[in-house]
Every structure is written in C-alpha cells, then in structure tokens.
Amino acid sequence: MAEPSTRTVERALQLLGSVCDAGFLTLADAARGTELSASTALRLLRTLESAGFVRKDDEGAYRPGLRIVQLGAQALSHESIISLAEPALERIVEATGESAYVNVRAHHGPGGEHGLYIAMREGTHSVRHSSWVGRTVPMEGSASGAVLSGKTPKAGYVVVDRGVEADVTAIAAPIAVEMHAPDGTTTGTRVIAALSIVAPSYRMNPEKIKAIGELVAEEAHNVLTAYQQENQP
Amino acid sequence: MAEPSTRTVERALQLLGSVCDAGFLTLADAARGTELSASTALRLLRTLESAGFVRKDDEGAYRPGLRIVQLGAQALSHESIISLAEPALERIVEATGESAYVNVRAHHGPGGEHGLYIAMREGTHSVRHSSWVGRTVPMEGSASGAVLSGKTPKAGYVVVDRGVEADVTAIAAPIAVEMHAPDGTTTGTRVIAALSIVAPSYRMNPEKIKAIGELVAEEAHNVLTAYQQENQP
DNA sequence: CACTGCGTTTCACTTATTGAAACGTGTATT
DNA sequence: AATACACGTTTCAATAAGTGAAACGCAGTG
Numbered sequence: 088m089a090e091p092s093t094r095t096v097e098r099a100l101q102l103l104g105s106v107c108d109a110g111f112l113t114l115a116d117a118a119r120g121t122e123l124s125a126s127t128a129l130r131l132l133r134t135l136e137s138a139g140f141v142r143k144d145d146e147g148a149y150r151p152g153l154r155i156v157q158l159g160a161q162a163l164s165h166e167s168i169i170s171l172a173e174p175a176l177e178r179i180v181e182a183t184g185e186s187a188y189v190n191v192r193a194h195h196g197p198g199g200e201h202g203l204y205i206a207m208r209e210g211t212h213s214v215r216h217s218s219w220v221g222r223t224v225p226m227e228g229s230a231s232g233a234v235l236s237g238k239t240p241k242a243g244y245v246v247v248d249r250g251v252e253a254d255v256t257a258i259a260a261p262i263a264v265e266m267h268a269p270d271g272t273t274t275g276t277r278v279i280a281a282l283s284i285v286a287p288s289y290r291m292n293p294e295k296i297k298a299i300g301e302l303v304a305e306e307a308h309n310v311l312t313a314y315q316q317e318n319q320p
Numbered sequence: 321m322a323e324p325s326t327r328t329v330e331r332a333l334q335l336l337g338s339v340c341d342a343g344f345l346t347l348a349d350a351a352r353g354t355e356l357s358a359s360t361a362l363r364l365l366r367t368l369e370s371a372g373f374v375r376k377d378d379e380g381a382y383r384p385g386l387r388i389v390q391l392g393a394q395a396l397s398h399e400s401i402i403s404l405a406e407p408a409l410e411r412i413v414e415a416t417g418e419s420a421y422v423n424v425r426a427h428h429g430p431g432g433e434h435g436l437y438i439a440m441r442e443g444t445h446s447v448r449h450s451s452w453v454g455r456t457v458p459m460e461g462s463a464s465g466a467v468l469s470g471k472t473p474k475a476g477y478v479v480v481d482r483g484v485e486a487d488v489t490a491i492a493a494p495i496a497v498e499m500h501a502p503d504g505t506t507t508g509t510r511v512i513a514a515l516s517i518v519a520p521s522y523r524m525n526p527e528k529i530k531a532i533g534e535l536v537a538e539e540a541h542n543v544l545t546a547y548q549q550e551n552q553p
Numbered sequence: 554c555a556c557t558g559c560g561t562t563t564c565a566c567t568t569a570t571t572g573a574a575a576c577g578t579g580t581a582t583t
Numbered sequence: 584a585a586t587a588c589a590c591g592t593t594t595c596a597a598t599a600a601g602t603g604a605a606a607c608g609c610a611g612t613g
Contacts, residue, residue, distance in 0.1 A: 092363075092366065092370055094568095094601090095328040095570080095600090096328055096329055096332040096364060097367060099332070100368070100371045100373060101371075107391040113560095114559075115558075115559060124602075125559085125561085126561080126603060127603070129560075129562095130325075130326060130602090133325065134326050134330060134333075135329070135333070138330065138333045139426075139428075147560085151391065151394065151398060152427060153424065153438070154337075155391050155392050155395045156438055157340075157436055158336065158340040158384065158392060158454075159390075159393060159395065159396070160396075160438075160454025160455075161341065162340055162385075162388045163393075163454070165343045165383065165384060166389070191386065193390065194371075194372025194385060194387050205393075220393045221390050221391075221393020221394045222393075326601065328600080328601080348589075348590055356572095357572045357573080358572090358590080359571080359572060359593080359594095360572070362591075362593095363571090380590095
C-alpha cells in the first residue's frame with residue numbers, strides 16, 4: 088500500500104505544475120522539464136487544456152488556465168485561517184505600514200520543506216513589498232520558516248535580515264495550538280500558521296524591530312484565540 | 321483527432337473540481353458526484369493527495385490542498401490584465417465605496433457559458449458585497465455576462481438589478497479590443513474582460529447608477545489603453 | 554540546400570487502470 | 584442486542600487504455 092498512485096495523473100499534475108511555475112511553456116520545454124516523450128506530454132496537455140487547467144496562447148505556448156485560478160480562489164476562500172487572520176493583518180499594516188502575510192507549511196514536495204504565503208495585506212509605504220502570495224520559501228533561512236518549524240525563541244518572534252532576498256527583513260510569529268492526547272495530557276504544540284511582515288531593511292532598526300515583533304506576536308495570539316473559539320464550542 | 325483525452329486524467333481533474341466546489345467531500349460523496357466506483361475514486365484522490373492538490377482533514381474528508389492555492393495564486397499573478405486593472409479598481413472603490421471586480425469568460429464547461437470573477441477591490445461601505453473571486457456567474461442575467469458576450473448598448477455599460485442575487489445591483493463595462501485581419505481591416509471586437517461593481521440595490525438610484533456606469537465605462541477604457549500600450553510597442 | 558528542432562499523428566505492445574467483490578468497522582434501525 | 588446499512592479499504596483478474604518510437608510536414612538556420 089506504499090504508492091498506489093496512478094502514473095498518468097501524476098504526470099499530468101507535474102505538467103500542470105511546470106506550466107504554472109514557468110508562466111508559459113512550449114510543448115518541447117514542458118516535455119523536457121518533466122522527462123516525458125513529446126507525444127505523451129502533448130496528449131496530457133491537451134487533456135488539461137480541454138478541462139481548462141491550461142490554455143494555449145496566441146503563440147502556441149501553454150499557460151495556466153482559468154480553471155486553476157477559479158479552484159485556487161475557491162480553495163483560499165475555504166481556508167478559515169485566512170478570514171480569521173484578516174483583521175490582524177489589517178491592524179499590523181495600519182500600525183507599521185509594512186506588508187503583512189499569513190504563511191503555512193507547504194505540501195512536502197521535492198527540494199525539502201517549504202513555507203507558503205497564502206494571504207497578504209498590502210503595506211501603505213510607497214516603497215513596499217509586493218505580493219508574494221503563492222510563493223514558497225525554504226524553511227531554513229526564512230523567518231516564517233523558522234516559526235513554522237517550531238523554532239521560536241522565548242521572545243515569541245523571529246527576525247531574519249537579508250534571508251531569502253537581499254535588503255529585505257522579515258519578522259514572523261507562530262500561531263500554535265497545544266496538542267492533547269485522548270486522555271487530556273499535552274503532547275506538544277503544533278504550528279498551524281505564521282503571521283509575518285516583510286519590509287525593506289533600510290527602514291528597520293532595533294527598536295522598530297522589537298516593537299513590530301511584539302505586535303506581530305500579539306496579533307498571532309489574537310488569531311489563535313479566534314481560531315480556538317471557532318473550533319471548540 | 322477529435323478527443324485524444326486521457327480518461328484517467330479527466331476523471332482526476334473532475335474529482336479535484338468536485339472537492340474544490342464543495343469545500344470538503346467524503347470519499348463516497350466524491351465517488352457519487354463523479355459517477356466513479358469507490359475504488360477508482362479512492363485511488364485517484366490518493367494520487368491527488370500525494371501531489372498536494374487535495375488533503376484529508378481530521379475527520380477524514382477531502383479538502384482542497386495547498387498546491388491548488390499555490391498554483392492558482394501563481395496563475396493569477398501571470399494574468400497581466402489584473403495588475404493593469406488594479407488602479408482602475410482602486411479609483412472606482414474610492415469614488416463609489418462599492419466593491420469592484422474584474423471578470424473574464426470562464427472556460428466553457430458544463431452548463432453553458434459562464435463569467436468568472438478574477439480580481440476584486442473591496443468596497444468601503446460597512447454593508448458591502450463580500451468577495452466573489454473564483455465564483456462563476458451565468459452569462460445570461462448578469463451584467464458582466466452581458467458585456468462579456470458583447471451585448472453592450474451604446475451607453476457603454478450594462479445595469480442588472482436583482483440578476484444573479486436578490487437585492488443586488490451590478491453594473492459592468494467591457495474592456496474590448498478591435499480585431500484586425502492580417503491585411504489591416506477591422507474584423508470586429510473581442511471583449512477580453514469586464515469591469516464591474518456589485519452593490520446592494522437599496523443604495524442605488526437612477527442618477528447614481530448613471531454616474532457609476534459612466535465611471536466604470538471610463539475606467540474600462542483606461543485599462544484598455546494600458547493593455548494596448550503593453551502589447552504594441 | 555542540408556540540417557535541426559518543433560508540433561503532430563500513427564500504431565503495435567503491453568503496461569497499468571479498472572470495477573466487482575469481499576472485508577472490517579462504525580453507525581443507524583429494528 | 585441483534586440487524587442492517589454505509590463507508591473506507593484491499594485484492595485481483597480482465598482488458599481497456601496509456602505509452603513511446605518512428606515517421607511526417609513545416610519553419611527557421613547555417
């Protein structure tokens with residue numbers, strides 16, 4: 088029962104991922120990237136196309152289709168953590184002017200574990216961080232990755248300067264629930280998401296970082312409270 | 321060469337769509353909804369799961385996975401029309417306080433043609449229309465559907481009161497480019513997207529509708545100009 | 554003009570998908 | 584309690600269905 092996966096579907100999904108990653112791909116490129124024969128790639132891409140998951144542009148290249156957009160938006164709307172976190176994001180932006188994000192652990196894919204940005208509230212500064220929603224970041228070397236891994240110091244937040252991108256500072260705090268065994272004993276904590284801000288480093292300084300870090304940690308706790316209220320009564 | 325589609329993949333994608341539509345689905349429900357045998361549905365769902373496109377929640381039901389969220393966000397970021405339309409959405413919201421949207425024709429699926437909401441800017445009124453991004457609406461009976469079909473009157477915008485939802489008024493205007501044959505003659509127009517606002521009907525009146533309609537039509541034209549600048553030089 | 558790479562189609566091989574059946578379990582029904 | 588039912592899961596033999604090498608036409612290149 089190790090891997091009762093269907094190869095055809097796996098290949099098709101891989102193809103779909105390639106197209107979305109690249110933005111647009113020619114048939115030959117897609118076939119090379121997934122190590123499929125051209126005929127197989129063509130057949131699968133056509134299937135994806137007829138279902139609306141990819142489409143061919145004017146130049147004949149394959150692009151992400153609208154069905155992906157639709158399903159992605161639907162999926163997002165079903166992620167309750169996002170709507171719960173939205174007020175917190177808004178308050179963080181209001182207080183700091185920087186873009187604020189919600190991160191979760193991404194599906195464990197090739198290349199190790201990653202975090203995924205699933206929601207954002209844009210900052211108000213004219214020089215601000217543009218959207219990273221949909222982007223993944225490695226767990227090591229990123230602030231949100233650290234808190235998602237459970238490596239949060241007692242301060243309650245993590246700061247990473249120039250981690251995943253130069254000249255950018257990230258501050259993240261975990262939204263973590265306690266896990267209980269059936270008998271009620273606490274078995275540890277599980278980080279369900281992270282709240283983070285991403286800002287140009289030149290605008291930061293130790294005091295500001297401390298203030299923002301404490302704010303993010305506090306808001307993360309507020310989100311946790313809202314989350315528990317929704318899942319307990 | 322009519323339909324060289326692979327059945328396995330079609331079924332898997334259908335399953336994926338069901339899960340995303342429903343938000344969460346039990347195996348038996350998914351199998352029923354797609355008319356697959358339980359064993360086949362299980363195998364395919366497991367394949368989707370191992371690729372991160374669906375996941376099982378604590379109760380064992382299937383939910384949309386994070387991979388869908390990721391690919392959807394990536395796909396959205398590659399839709400240039402959205403970034404081009406964002407300033408227009410912002411101005412519309414600023415001027416009217418109502419939520420503003422970008423619509424496109426959805427992939428032609430079962431149940432006739434539909435429009436798809438792909439971007440939104442939230443209104444500022446406290447009673448406002450919440451997000452419809454990812455939602456589809458029938459072409460008939462909706463304002464955005466009408467303009468996407470090319471049925472825009474000379475006024476330049478379409479108003480539908482209580483069309484797809486009770487107590488809601490929608491106003492839409494087309495973003496349309498002229499089509500040219502290789503020899504340069506105009507062969508017609510193609511609507512690439514629609515700009516629209518959706519608001520509670522009680523807040524509307526003839527003068528307001530006229531003002532908003534003209535604003536939306538004007539902004540749609542602004543987006544068109546930006547679009548042409550990007551695709552011509 | 555020969556050459557290379559692309560998108561496409563064809564086709565024989567057999568691999569890999571399929572669905573009925575059977576099983577264990579938990580939840581309604583009687 | 585005993586029965587019936589629905590769900591998730593596994594097994595397995597039949598064969599439907601996916602596969603890739605090869606060949607084709609076309610366009611761009613040296």
